[in-house]
Amino acid sequence: MSLLKVKNLTKRFGGLVAVNDLSFEVSPGEIVGLIGPNGAGKTTVFNLLSGIHSCDAGSVTLGDREITHLAPHRRSLAGIGRTFQVVRPFEMTVLENVMVPALARNKSVAKARETAFAVLKMMGIENLADALPGNLTLAQRKRIEVARAMATKPRLLLLDEVLAGLNPTEVAENLPLIRQLRDQGATIIFIEHVMAAVMKVSERVLVMAQGALICCGTPSEVTNDECVIKAYLGEEDPECSL
Amino acid sequence: MKPKHLRTFGAAIFILLLLVPVFFKSTFVLHIYTLIFFYIALTAAWNIPAFGGQLSLGHASFFGIGAYTAAILYVKYGVSPWFGLLIAVGVSLLGGVILSLPLIRLRGPFFTLASIAFTEVLRMVAIDWRSMTNGSVGINIPFKPGFKNMTFTSGEPFYYLFLATAVIVVLLTYRIRNSALGFHLRAAASDDEAARALGVNTSLAQFLALMWSAGLTGVLGVFYVFYNYVMEPNTAFSLDLFSLQPALNGIIGGMGTVWGPVIGAVLMTPLGEFLRFYLSTIQQGLHYVVYGLVLILTVKFIPGGILSILEPLISRKKKDRDKPKEKEERS
Amino acid sequence: MDLYIQVLVSGLLLGGVYALISIGLNLIFGVVRIINFAHGEMVMLSMYLTFWLHHLYGMDPYLAAIVVLPVMFLFGVAFQRVVVQPILTTSATMKIFTTVGVSLLLQNLVLIFWKGDFRTVQTSYSMSAFEVFEIIVSIPRFVAFVAALLSIIILYAFLKFTFAGKALRAIVEDNAVARLMGVNVERHYLLAFGLGCAFSGLGGVLLMPFNAVYPTVGVTYTLLAFVVVVLGGLGSMSGTFLAGLFIGVVEAFGGTFVSPALKEAIYFGIFILVLLVRPQGLFGMGRGTEEVGLK
Numbered sequence: 001m002s003l004l005k006v007k008n009l010t011k012r013f014g015g016l017v018a019v020n021d022l023s024f025e026v027s028p029g030e031i032v033g034l035i036g037p038n039g040a041g042k043t044t045v046f047n048l049l050s051g052i053h054s055c056d057a058g059s060v061t062l063g064d065r066e067i068t069h070l071a072p073h074r075r076s077l078a079g080i081g082r083t084f085q086v087v088r089p090f091e092m093t094v095l096e097n098v099m100v101p102a103l104a105r106n107k108s109v110a111k112a113r114e115t116a117f118a119v120l121k122m123m124g125i126e127n128l129a130d131a132l133p134g135n136l137t138l139a140q141r142k143r144i145e146v147a148r149a150m151a152t153k154p155r156l157l158l159l160d161e162v163l164a165g166l167n168p169t170e171v172a173e174n175l176p177l178i179r180q181l182r183d184q185g186a187t188i189i190f191i192e193h194v195m196a197a198v199m200k201v202s203e204r205v206l207v208m209a210q211g212a213l214i215c216c217g218t219p220s221e222v223t224n225d226e227c228v229i230k231a232y233l234g235e236e237d238p239e240c241s242l
Numbered sequence: 243m244k245p246k247h248l249r250t251f252g253a254a255i256f257i258l259l260l261l262v263p264v265f266f267k268s269t270f271v272l273h274i275y276t277l278i279f280f281y282i283a284l285t286a287a288w289n290i291p292a293f294g295g296q297l298s299l300g301h302a303s304f305f306g307i308g309a310y311t312a313a314i315l316y317v318k319y320g321v322s323p324w325f326g327l328l329i330a331v332g333v334s335l336l337g338g339v340i341l342s343l344p345l346i347r348l349r350g351p352f353f354t355l356a357s358i359a360f361t362e363v364l365r366m367v368a369i370d371w372r373s374m375t376n377g378s379v380g381i382n383i384p385f386k387p388g389f390k391n392m393t394f395t396s397g398e399p400f401y402y403l404f405l406a407t408a409v410i411v412v413l414l415t416y417r418i419r420n421s422a423l424g425f426h427l428r429a430a431a432s433d434d435e436a437a438r439a440l441g442v443n444t445s446l447a448q449f450l451a452l453m454w455s456a457g458l459t460g461v462l463g464v465f466y467v468f469y470n471y472v473m474e475p476n477t478a479f480s481l482d483l484f485s486l487q488p489a490l491n492g493i494i495g496g497m498g499t500v501w502g503p504v505i506g507a508v509l510m511t512p513l514g515e516f517l518r519f520y521l522s523t524i525q526q527g528l529h530y531v532v533y534g535l536v537l538i539l540t541v542k543f544i545p546g547g548i549l550s551i552l553e554p555l556i557s558r559k560k561k562d563r564d565k566p567k568e569k570e571e572r573s
Numbered sequence: 574m575d576l577y578i579q580v581l582v583s584g585l586l587l588g589g590v591y592a593l594i595s596i597g598l599n600l601i602f603g604v605v606r607i608i609n610f611a612h613g614e615m616v617m618l619s620m621y622l623t624f625w626l627h628h629l630y631g632m633d634p635y636l637a638a639i640v641v642l643p644v645m646f647l648f649g650v651a652f653q654r655v656v657v658q659p660i661l662t663t664s665a666t667m668k669i670f671t672t673v674g675v676s677l678l679l680q681n682l683v684l685i686f687w688k689g690d691f692r693t694v695q696t697s698y699s700m701s702a703f704e705v706f707e708i709i710v711s712i713p714r715f716v717a718f719v720a721a722l723l724s725i726i727i728l729y730a731f732l733k734f735t736f737a738g739k740a741l742r743a744i745v746e747d748n749a750v751a752r753l754m755g756v757n758v759e760r761h762y763l764l765a766f767g768l769g770c771a772f773s774g775l776g777g778v779l780l781m782p783f784n785a786v787y788p789t790v791g792v793t794y795t796l797l798a799f800v801v802v803v804l805g806g807l808g809s810m811s812g813t814f815l816a817g818l819f820i821g822v823v824e825a826f827g828g829t830f831v832s833p834a835l836k837e838a839i840y841f842g843i844f845i846l847v848l849l850v851r852p853q854g855l856f857g858m859g860r861g862t863e864e865v866g867l868k
Contacts, residue, residue: 050439076441084439090432100429103422104441112422152441297666299673344845350665351608355799356845362796363838370834481792486673493670527684527788534678541670545663 001064003028003187004049004156009058011044018044020211022058026156031182032189033202033219037232040208042191043085046158050082051075062156077105081154081186083145085161089133094144095120097133101152116151122184123147123177139170150181157181159190163197175201199223207231259405263398272397278511279404280466281491283411285503287458288488291451292498293419294444295431297350300341300357302485303364304334304456306478308463313381313473314374316391323392327464334460337364338453358481365479380474383467392468400469407465411458416500418454427451431498459484482530487514490533494540496549505548575707580825582708588821589718590776592814594794595801596725597773601649603745603808604765607657607668611676612798613791615770618679619645619777620786621687627694627781634694635716638778642771649770650763657766658759676791684788691785698782717779724775728768729810741765745808773798793837800844 002025011019019041026032034042047053049060051072059068067075090097095116102112120126125143133141142162149157159178163171171194178201182188192198198205199219207215207222209231215222222228262275288301311333312326321329337360344356368375375381387395394400418424429437430444437444467473477483488503491510496502517529544551598612619641626637652675660671702711732738740761743751752758797820805816820840827839 052435052439071443072435072438073441073443076439082439084436088433088436090429090436092428092432096425096428100425100437100442101440103425104443107422109421109425112425148440295666297669299669340845351669352799352803354669355608355610355796358792359796359800359841359844362792363841366834366838370832486677489670493666497666525685526689527681530677530681531685534674534676534681537674537677538671541663541667541674542659545667 001028002026003030003063004189005059005061006049007059007061009045009048009060010056011041011048011053012056017211019048019055022208022211022213024206024213024216026187026189028155028187029182030187031178031201031203033198033205034189034191034208035193035195035198035205035222036208036214039210040231041211042208043160044211045208046082046160046189046191049075049156049158050080073104076101076152076154079153079155080158081149081152081156082158083142083149083160083162085164085191087133087138087141087145089141089144089148091134092132093129094125094131094133094136094147095129097144098147098151101148105153119147119151122180123150139166139174142166142174146177146181150184150186154186157186157188159188159192161191161193163192163194171197256409260402263401269397272401274512274515276397276401276404276469277515278508279401279408280462280469281487281507281511282408282504283404284459284462284484285488285491285495285507286408286411286415286500287455287462289492289498289503290415290418290455290458291448292492293424293431294427294448294451295350295498296448296451297354297489297497298357298452298455299354299481299485299489300359300361301455301459301488302479302481302483303341303357303361304337304459305463305466305484306361306364306368306475307334307337308460309467309473309478310368310375310381310463311460312464313383313467317381317383318374322390323464323468324390327461330464331457331460334456334463335453337460338456341456342449342452358485361479361481361485365475368475368479375475378475380472380477381467383471383473385471392465400465403465404469407462412500412504414454414458415503418451419500423447423450428498486533490537492547493537494547496547499547499549502547502549505552509548576829579708580829581822582710583714584822584825585818586710586714586718586821587825588818589721590779590817591797591801591821592817593721593724593779594773594776595798595805595813595817596728596810597769597771597776598798599802599805599807599810599813600728600741600765600772601769602802604741605653605657605661605762606748607661608665608672608799609657610669610672610795611652611679611791612773613793613795614676614679615645615649615773615791616777616780616794617683617786617788617791618648619774620781620784620790621683621692622774623778623781624692624694624786627696628692634696634778634781635720637781638775641774641778645774646767646771648774649767652770653763653766658762676795680788680791687788689788691787693785694781696782711783713782717782720779721776724772725810725814728772732810737761737764796837796841800840804844804847 004026006025007023009019009022010017022045034045036042044053048055051070055068059066061067062078062080065078067078070078090100095113098116098119099109099112102115103109106112117126117129120129123143123146125140125147128136128140128144133144136144146159146162163174166174175197178188178190190202202219205217205219205222206213207228214227214231215225217225263272266272284301288298291298308330311330312323315321315326315329316323341357341360344353369378383393385393387393426437426442426444426447429440429442430447434444463478491506492503493506494510495504495506514529517532521528521532540547594616598609601607601609622641622644623634623637626632626640627634656671656675660668698712702709704710732742740751740756741764743754743756744758744761748758801816801820802813804819805812805814823840823843824836828836831839
């Protein structure tokens with residue numbers, strides 16, 4: 001049985017159809033890459049899955065529970081964790097940042113401190129526990145963003161460009177992380193522009209263009225797909241839609 | 243988490259304050275101290291929603307509700323104010339529920355406006371509902387000394403009552419800030435959407451914060467009316483005295499921190515009394531001109547409040563001392 | 574029945590002025606994106622200005638508009654430059670406190686210089702009225718309504734057809750893009766603030782023949798203007814106009830049939846109800862409302 005089932009998902013902003021009749025499924029334990037040119041609607045999909053935006057049509061099912069109209073915090077509690085493309089740390093220490101999601105699940109501050117510290121350790125940034133995010137590098141802040149999402153103990157983790165803006169060394173350092181997170185029990189969908197990373201890590205790739213899913217398959221299948229190439233080169237082809 | 247010597251320092255001040263009425267018999271001195279304690283408690287209570295970034299300029303509503311409820315129950319129905327206190331808190335909480343309805347939709351400046359409007363509505367109701375509130379004439383508490391009537395022949399009982407209230411409210415805000423609710427509020431203040439995406443029900447957190455704040459402010463209204471014997475709509479629901487003043491104390495001390503309200507109230511109350519007494523004799527309204535200027539200048543030059551200047555001094559010492567210990571714990 | 578129509582008419586007439594004051598606020602809000610807690614004080618100042626011009630120089634209150642409008646325009650420009658510009662990039666809290674501070678300052682400076690008395694302007698037409706179909710129409714209220722309506726139309730035409738007006742609308746639409754398209758955004762902030770102040774000031778002038786002025790009168794108008802703007806939809810001119818009329822009518826009916834003391838309480842109540850049922854306002858909501866906390 002699939003963990004996530006998205007059916008006919010649609011979102012309009014005024015006259016613009018940001019996500020158009022999107023359907024896909026994700027199996028437990030998968031690592032799925034979500035790619036597409038700028039403005040394809042990838043982040044909107046994440047916003048719809050995490051409940052930040054409400055969809056105009058379609059349904060989202062997590063496990064056997066329909067979550068289409070659930071409030072964002074309830075979706076998080078149901079098991080959807082996410083990071084934001086632009087990192088959004090709270091104005092508190094790194095440890096406290098990671099304690100926030102833990103405290104949404106268990107009111108004990110002492111326990112949350114332990115949980116948060118364990119997550120930081122797993123992410124290899126326990127030395128930053130007392131630092132303020134504002135004083136850290138982008139790579140470090142992105143790790144905090146992921147740590148915070150991991151502290152929600154997600155069944156499904158949505159990573160929005162956690163590698164963007166990092167230098168090649170940092171990308172190389174962070175790549176194994178995605179697999180590691182899956183080994184922690186999270187199924188992963190990640191948006192990424194660093195193609196090498198997508199090809200290396202993902203088991204399946206979804207390609208979006210202009211709000212619609214145009215291709216889906218293994219990394220090698222996708223790279224050889226004509227529609228995908230055209231989408232990236234900006235050519236339009238009415239037959240290129242699933 | 244405060245360094246130990248600060249705690250000792252606090253305890254020492256508390257003991258000294260307990261002794262003040264023993265050595266100073268002047269009613270004026272006691273009155274000023276009492277007023278400082280009152281404003282510490284009021285500002286600290288006002289500050290709870292501010293943990294979550296909500297700026298209320300409508301706390302006079304909860305204050306007035308509390309004051310009126312207890313006063314009406316006592317004067318009209320002979321209910322002891324101590325029992326009336328419970329009912330007053332209940333009604334203040336109800337007021338909190340009503341004000342939190344717009345809070346579901348409104349954040350930031352619009353919540354602030356709604357809170358002002360809410361107070362204005364209550365003020366008008368208090369003026370109009372003559373059969374209950376005696377209209378704009380107000381309610382006088384008859385002078386019948388006795389513990390049961392919360393009426394005393396000297397200022398000392400109220401001195402201790404307000405001192406105890408201030409200490410309790412400040413400790414309570416300390417507890418709240420360091421609890422799950424406190425974390426949720428701070429997260430919501432910092433980035434509401436991100437907090438929700440992490441599973442925090444920010445609306446619930448803001449609601450709870452407002453309820454705590456409303457209930458405590460209601461209690462203060464009850465104590466204040468029995469301390470002052472009189473209550474009329476324009477005072478009870480006064481924007482200046484009970485909405486703006488705690489906000490001013492808060493911003494000057496450090497909004498959204500535990501100790502900011504204490505610092506703000508300790509500094510501003512005597513200054514406010516001085517200005518009210520001396521400047522008003524020179525020129526009516528002059529002291530609010532000073533307030534307006536203080537507000538604008540504080541926001542411009544020390545937006546984090548006085549605490550933001552003091553904190554680096556304190557925490558530097560704290561870090562030097564705590565560092566070796568922390569490392570031991572971790573390794 | 575006659576009574577209802579009578580109340581409806583006086584409510585609509587008053588609502589016209591409320592719309593004018595609120596449109597000034599909406600323009601400032603839409604362009605500069607600041608919640609100005611001292612907005613009512615602009616109305617208060619222009620009411621005083623009208624009063625003094627009448628009192629000292631015997632100037633007719635309507636004629637006083639010739640002086641009040643440019644003065645309030647300059648006041649708005651100066652306010653934007655000195656008070657608002659420096660705090661534009663700070664947090665919402667700081668903006669609230671600064672403008673609240675200014676409001677406190679203005680109220681009490683006025684109290685110091687001009688005392689707390691209720692002041693009114695008595696003219697030959699203050700009490701006069703005419704009758705249409707047995708409905709009594711007060712002349713100053715009628716003039717106020719017509720003048721308000723005319724100025725709203727003029728403002729609308731200005732925004733629609735002039736280059737500066739189009740630039741203002743572009744800023745309302747998307748500040749960053751307007752900037753990229755070469756609009757001098759800061760200069761248009763000055764213009765918007767000046768215009769907003771002048772139009773709200775005109776509202777003050779029009780109110781003066783049948784309303785009293787006192788130092789704290791502005792608080793009511795600040796709240797009123799925000800109620801109207803939120804109900805009408807931020808950034809929507811026509812919405813604001815309709816909501817202004819609506820609030821005028823509500824106030825008239827509340828004042829007549831419930832209690833004069835509670836007329837404001839009633840429209841605040843409606844305000845809160847509408848927010849719960851239809852948070853985007855009665856007539857839709859403009860852009861950028863989320864960034865100031867309205868969602």
